[in-house]
Amino acid sequence: MMFGVVNSNCEAIIKVAVGRIGSPKIALDAVIDTGFTSFLSLPLSIITDLGLPWHYRDIGTLGDGSEVVFEIYKASVIWDGQEQIIDVAASDADPLVGMGLLYGFKLQIEAVEGGRVTIEAL
Template identity: 55%
Template sequence: MMQGYVNKNCEATILVVVRNNAKLKSINTVIDTGFTGFLSLPNNIITELGLPWSYRDRGTLGDGSEVLFDIYDAVAIWDGKAKEIEVNSAETDPLIGMSMLRGYRLQVDTIEGGLVIITDLSERSPIL
């Protein structure tokens, strides 16, 4: 189980550690259920971590416009385990997307300071 909180802008946030070899960085991220990728980071953090470039991909933003994103390879510490992920380069606040949340339950108490809980669905007891 992982925990975060709802910030003053009513955004669900969670701290994620991103790694590239020996470089580690804790990053406060906003959960974006409209983002289908794993994680987006601004260029300065990608450069700081020295993430290797992988490819360029087209994406559709919330307003319907299409943009090109550079995609980088990284490892995130997610639910206590190392997870290989793709990082979209975007000059926004760092975002966690639905690919990172796949296989997890997201619960949000939508008040300032509210609890954000992410639990692994594979650890649920089967319903009899």
Template identity: 60%
Template structure:
């Protein structure tokens, strides 16, 4: 089971440990975005700081319906106490956790500032 909180912008957030294959790690706070179908998005400066290896390019649909191209990198996250290798999309936004990372989990949000976010395996 994992816990997060609802921030002052009324966004459900979770703290994650993200790293590369050389065990370089960084703690990040990510917004949970149920409209994002990917695993995790990170800003370029975080990807550079972690020296994540590039794996390719992926097309995706944005919230407004337009299409975009994303650079994709390989990363490791600690998810529910386990190391998991995942693809990461480079974006110009704050880090986002998407539905692919949440797949197989129950997400509960107390939708008030400071509310609890609970992510539990199904």
């Protein structure tokens, strides 16, 4: 089971440990975005600092319906105590956890500032 908190902007935040495959991980805060269908997005500066290898380009549709090209990198995350190899999309936004990483888990959010975020395997 994993836990997080709702911040003052009403965003559900969790810690994610991410790094290059076979290398030490760093823990960073990420916003849960249920409209994001991939696994994880990170700013390019973090991707560069971690030395994540480039994997491919993908076209994504944003919330306003516009399409953009995303650079996709490979990374390793610790998710529910287990290491997983995932795709990471480079983005200008804060780190986001998408539904790809949440798939197979139950997400509960107490939607008030300071509220608890709980993620548990189904």
